[in-house]
Amino acid sequence: MSRKAKNILIIMAGFLLLLFVTCMLIRGCKPNEQFTEPSINLYRTEEKRSYKLTLEEYIQGVVAAEMPASFELEALKAQAVAARTYTLRKLIDGRKYALNADLSDNIYECQAYISWVEFGDRHPRDKEQWQKKIMQACNETRGEIMLYQGEPIDALYHSTCGGITESALESWGKDIPYLRSTNCNYCRQSKYYESIQVFSSGELHRLTGVSNTEAIKILTKTPAGRCKKLKLDNRLISAEEFRRILQLPSTWWSLKKHKNNLLIISKGYGHGLGMCQYGANGMAAQGKNYHDILGKYYKDIDFYRMNY
Numbered sequence: 001m002s003r004k005a006k007n008i009l010i011i012m013a014g015f016l017l018l019l020f021v022t023c024m025l026i027r028g029c030k031p032n033e034q035f036t037e038p039s040i041n042l043y044r045t046e047e048k049r050s051y052k053l054t055l056e057e058y059i060q061g062v063v064a065a066e067m068p069a070s071f072e073l074e075a076l077k078a079q080a081v082a083a084r085t086y087t088l089r090k091l092i093d094g095r096k097y098a099l100n101a102d103l104s105d106n107i108y109e110c111q112a113y114i115s116w117v118e119f120g121d122r123h124p125r126d127k128e129q130w131q132k133k134i135m136q137a138c139n140e141t142r143g144e145i146m147l148y149q150g151e152p153i154d155a156l157y158h159s160t161c162g163g164i165t166e167s168a169l170e171s172w173g174k175d176i177p178y179l180r181s182t183n184c185n186y187c188r189q190s191k192y193y194e195s196i197q198v199f200s201s202g203e204l205h206r207l208t209g210v211s212n213t214e215a216i217k218i219l220t221k222t223p224a225g226r227c228k229k230l231k232l233d234n235r236l237i238s239a240e241e242f243r244r245i246l247q248l249p250s251t252w253w254s255l256k257k258h259k260n261n262l263l264i265i266s267k268g269y270g271h272g273l274g275m276c277q278y279g280a281n282g283m284a285a286q287g288k289n290y291h292d293i294l295g296k297y298y299k300d301i302d303f304y305r306m307n308y
């Protein structure tokens, strides 16, 4: 190669590098990295076997299982991003489930999931229309996740907060800056916004060993109002345990005695952390988009799209 040709090549390379750096400075971000869409192994509890799925196939099945398809499109999009982020966090943490699977459809340790065949069985009339809507929500947010300080967040969500979401600090004793309490007046349309459960003294005795409703005392509450500890006679019990025994929708209660019955008035459904799904739908119905929704329930997060 001649000296002149070499010089031209060096100048061109320098020009291209300058152009690249300028573009990056103007955009204020790293170049969009190319990702390969991850594949996951999902353990299906009922069948006791695992399936290999692409991440997006899995997210569609999670959205189908975790949120009513009749919800607003922007709420479904928020759900897709939350489910995708939650999944990424799980994959990074590297916990394994039965049969060494990456994820499980057991809601007590992971997220719910259904196949399109199961979805069709649940919604024989609206299957086509609702499947299309869920796929649209997933496709329009394809690869998008939430980050806090560059890391995918632990994007917890629940059905209905009942007026205020819970903080990680109160639930787990550990402050997680993006999981803080926020007022939510958007979930009033949920039947669990406030619900009443009635227990006869006999039933109460069978379940808790205590028949006198006055023997049940709420000892401590979170600032948001959810119960933390109760006393049954002289026995201390956590609110989570009491919720599980009586199968209550949440841990936010007021107790009332009515004749020989105990009335438990519960607010919300679920643990109250992160996104309130009915709240997401309420916000979407008022014209908010999925970024507004997620930004309300997860504080100070950034959105990031994996290109695949």
Ligand SMILES: [Zn+2]
Pocket: 160, 161, 162, 163, 164, 184, 185, 186, 187, 276, 278, 279
């Ligand atoms: Zn709510």
